[in-house]
Amino acid sequence: MRNALLIARRDLSAYLNGYVGYVIFFLILLGEGLFFNFFALGNGAQYSHDVLQGFFELAFGFTIAAGIFLTMFSITTEFGQRTDVLLTTSPVRDHEIIAGKYIAAMSMITLLTVLSIYMPALIFVNGKVSLSHIGVGYVGVLCVGSVAVSIGIFGSSLFRSDAMWISALTSLLAGLIAAFLIFAFILLWWIAQKTDPPFAPILEYAALFDQQYQPFMEGRLRSTGLVFYGSLSFVFLTLATRMLSMRRWS
């Protein structure tokens, strides 16, 4: 755990000392704010509850995007700058490296989430929502962020290039693969609508959206959702660890 925290601290300082983290924050908060203003708040009168639900629906997509952008460079850059040698020649296990990357990216997602809090707070100007609804909604946002970060790290672990310009390309490719995987997990929800039992409920359960996320949006905290998102994150972090181990000894 100590090594994971050391790696997380280093990655966090890289996010915050460089411009990448700020650019991602700016773009995500700008996009989220605009969409919240145009779509969630809308023109006509709405129930506060519905506005908040709309916000968490938007946060779902924007958090996924942030998760992918933050992690697509995480491992490819280590290879590109050849700093992976610093980690692989130290008494650090592969799962500690992945855990460090995950903690750093999740810290950024959490910070981003905290910075978005002004949007639900705006609802209090003309309406009223419960704080527990906001809290539970944000738990859902962090759960989705965790999955996006895990899949992003997995995507980044798929490629290895010592050349800096190739590593920039592979980072983009890693981002695309992560986006495709997440899109596939969202698409399961749509496929479930077109499928008969016994597959429909299975696909619906495995989908990233609706059955698992809807309760969070509505302010209902359900353990099945926490277990689902936790398990999915664990699976992709484990796969990323395996990829790293394979590359270490190849």
Added chain:
Amino acid sequence: MIEVINLTRYYGSFAALEGLSFSIDQGQIIGLLGLNGAGKSTTLKILAGLLTPSEGTVRFNGVDITENPDSVRAQIGFLPEDPPLYRDMTVVAFLKHIGQLKGMSAKQVKARLPEVIELAQLKGRENQVIGTLSHGYRKRVGIAQAVIHDPKLVILDEPISGLDPKQIVGMREVIRGLAKGRAVIVSSHILSEISQTADRILVINDGKLAAEGTEAELASKAGRGDQRVILTVKGDQAALNKFLEEKPGVLTVTPRPSKRAGFAAAIVDLKDDSVRDSLVHDVVRAGFVVWLLEAPEDELEEIFLGLTKEVA
């Protein structure tokens, strides 16, 4: 201290290393010499714990590095040819991070930092961002990260590549300083550099150990005799050749006409040190004015090419 036994490494069906064996003692600087693709980098990567051998073992103070990699890694410092550095960090922040990754506590790193800064000659640059340092200073930061945890073995891959002459001199001092209390392995394609810093040279060719020893021992193995010198005198070339050919203990004489009028020169292979001891004395007694006695600059290159040719 370090025993490399029958080390073999395959990349697919290609054998990058085949049955390489050698040992290194504490306090020694070992020079690893080989052409591109000879197996140097593979050897260094295995020693640094970056690669596992296909066959054979590496023992570090009796511990097999593949069986207990974490404990061995904590005792090894590695500087690849391109120093691995987080360029957005300051020198001190970077060294603190690496020290802690190597298993040191924050307190231990803090106590060790002044010594490492001095050893790597980084004084005055402690708080500079690494990305703004010159290539030579980045190499020094690379060395500092390799020794921050006071390892027993330091592996330096091409430590002087890309450095200017002044930086090379500084780097030699740094490398010599590293050998106090630890073993150092230096690989370089600049052969004269190896002879200046290493106590012992390992010549690797086609994944095999072609030769091992000091520069003089390698010269002897390459059939060069114990001594080769270039003698330049004021006088006639033919007379110098005749005198040298008749002198007992002189193995070969290769005339090397001087560019200056009235001077003669020859490359002379001597049987042993005693012949060298008397050479100048005898030449002067024969009536020549000795102008210069020097070792050929390309000596090591010739020895190296001879040894690698033999193995091939």
